[in-house]
Amino acid sequence: MPHRGRALLHGPVPEYIAEHFTRIAGAWHPTDNPDGYLGLCIAENNIVWDLLEAAVRKPRDVPARAFAYDDFAGSLTFREQLARFLGTRLAGRELDPADIIVLAGAGSVLETVFYSLADPGESVLIPTPSYAGFWMDLETRDALHIVPVHTRSRDGFCLTIESLERAMVSAPSPVRALLLTNPDNPRGSVLPPEHVASIVDWAVEKELHVVVDELYAFSVFEPDSFQSVLRTRSRLGERVHWVWAFSKDFAASGLRCGVLVSESEQLRTAVRGQSYWSCCSGDTQYLLGELIGDEHWVSRYLRVMPERLRDSYDAVTRELDYRGISYVPAEAGFFLLLDFREHLPDQTHEAADALWRRFLEQCNVNLTPGSACRILEPGFMRLCHAALPKEAAPVAADRIASAL
Helix, strand or coil: CCHHHHHHHCCCCCCCHHHHHHHHHCCCCCCCCCCCECCCCCCCCCCCHHHHHHHHCCCCCCCCCHHHCCCCCCCCCHHHHHHHHHHHHHHCCCHHHEEEECCCCHHHHHHHHHHHCCCCCCCCEEEEECCCHHHHHHHHCCEEEEEEEEEHHCCCCCCCCHHHHHHHHHHCEEEEEEEEEEECCCCCCCHHHHHHHHHHHHHHHHHCCCEECCCCCECCCHHCCCCHHHHCCCCCCEEEEEEEEHHCCCCHHHCCCEEEECCCCHHHHHCCCHHHHHHHHHHHHHHHHHHHHHHHHHHHHHHHHHHHHHHHHHHHHHHHHCCCCCEEEEECEEEEECHHHHCCCCCHHHHHHHHHHHHHHHHEEEEECCCCCCCCCCCEEEEHHHHHHCCCCHHEEEEEEHHH
């Protein structure tokens, strides 16, 4: 087998995800399986299906065009629907459907965009703690080099221009882009718009491209606390590109629909040239277009969904507080960082991974290891509270506390 194939034999899938899919058949149930597996490592919103079910079952009068070839980068009809939805709900201004590209999930969008922005071996800046999957998205087939921009807990994990400068100087190859996530995963924090503006301005001045990942744009406990870069910048320009998907805010990770907004004609042309291999299905585009086109339903959903997330977060943090388990407060997303540093015999990632393994084997609880999120300090782990009903929170917290 050639080198590319051999490199994939052990797979890029992290151990915690492999364990999740191995154990999911024995998932926890309050009465049927009270000792079952608690998978709190996958960032999914599984507490809103009752809001979605009727809406996604309704538009089944699927037109014939959904079964035919269409624009591989998204049908014009769907891109027009997205332009209206995103323009009204996030940007506060009109968006041009020509600036929008649709592919099969945010991972496909990121891989395709960065394939076009950098050559193999070149570098991309990614602040940490980070979403674990970025390494798979950018390094597996794009063969890029990720340069972590480390932040520290003592500074509130604050990303600064100085830390970006240091990371850029230390990069082993030319830095072509910055990938910035807001709201943040794994911390569930929201960057103020002026902070985002200063970071983006710095990157543009350095002639870098900036890809702004706003996958949790609507999953904010207090929606007014977040402002999209689509709103704060009247024009994105040639170097700022925006990524979103239905997977998080609409709890539709299985439908695989990611969105790129870019005003760079060159980038859009390059991404379109690869879109054949990562199209979003016509049926999915039709379904989601009908969903976001229903103004009455979507208004209620985008009001109730963040309220559910806040309720889920409050439920799990009450249990953590009761049992004396430390965590970093969050204000968005489906997750928060637990802080187990005081429980480590040694301040090493090996000791932290051993504790993660103990939670898994002894408690049947799966958290996201901090090492997967490239957290510089060992002892942090991500807990995805919306992955399970809030009734599971006391069970998870009790099991974790017993292991400690």
